[in-house]
Amino acid sequence: MTLTDQVPLSTLPSYVEAYAPDIEKVLIPADAIQAKLAEIGERITEDYAGRSLLLVGVLKGAFVVMADLSRYIRLPLEFDFMAVSSYGAATRTSGVVRILKDLDHDIEGRDVLLVEDIVDSGLTLNYLLKNLRGRRPASLEVMALLQKVGLQKVPLDIRYPGFDIPPEFVVGYGLDFAERYRNLPYVATLRPEAYREA
Numbered sequence: 001m002t003l004t005d006q007v008p009l010s011t012l013p014s015y016v017e018a019y020a021p022d023i024e025k026v027l028i029p030a031d032a033i034q035a036k037l038a039e040i041g042e043r044i045t046e047d048y049a050g051r052s053l054l055l056v057g058v059l060k061g062a063f064v065v066m067a068d069l070s071r072y073i074r075l076p077l078e079f080d081f082m083a084v085s086s087y088g089a090a091t092r093t094s095g096v097v098r099i100l101k102d103l104d105h106d107i108e109g110r111d112v113l114l115v116e117d118i119v120d121s122g123l124t125l126n127y128l129l130k131n132l133r134g135r136r137p138a139s140l141e142v143m144a145l146l147q148k149v150g151l152q153k154v155p156l157d158i159r160y161p162g163f164d165i166p167p168e169f170v171v172g173y174g175l176d177f178a179e180r181y182r183n184l185p186y187v188a189t190l191r192p193e194a195y196r197e198a
C-alpha cells in the first residue's frame, strides 16, 4: 500500500501527525497563504511586464515561499540564493550578518526581487539590501511573507508585504524551530512544551 492509498492526496500537504501535539495555534492557514501569494504573484507579473526577473531567496527559511510564489508569477524567472547568519548575540543589534553562501551570479543591471520569509528586527534585511545595492542592480525590491508588528529597528520599504503577525515566535511554511516544522503548510505558534522537549 502506498502513502496516497492511506491518505487522500488532498489532505497530504496539511497534516504532519508527529507535529500535531506541538502546535498551539494556527495563525495563518494554508489557503490564506496561497491566496496571498496568488495576489502578490499577479501584482509582480503586472509590475515587471515585458522584463525578466531574478528572484533571490534567503536560505533556509525562504525556500518554501520562493517555490510557491514563483509559480504564481507569469514571467521568465531566474533563481539565486544567499545564506546568512548573525555574528552572534553581541553583534545582533548592530545588524552585522555573515554571508555563508553568496549569490552564484552577478546582479549588475538586473531586476532583482529579494524574497524573505519573515522580518523580525529587520536588521538582516537591512544588511542584505545595503549589500545588494552595492552590486548595482537595475532595480531591487522586497517580498516578505511575514512581518512582526512593532519590532522593526530600522525603517524598511517592503514593496510586496504578505501578513503582519504579532511579535511571537512562529514556525511552519519554511520557518523552523531547531530545524523542525519547515514543511508545515501553515504558520503557527508552538506550545511551550515543544520548546522544552527540544
Ligand code: IMP
Pocket: 061, 117, 118, 119, 120, 121, 122, 123, 124, 125, 168, 169, 170, 171, 175, 176, 177
Ligand atoms: P531579523 O534580522 O531580526 O529581521 O531576523 C530575521 C531572521 O530571523 C529570519 O530570516 C528568520 O530566519 C529568523 N526569525 C525571526 N523570527 C522568527 C520566527 O518567529 N520564527 C523562525 N525564525 C525567525
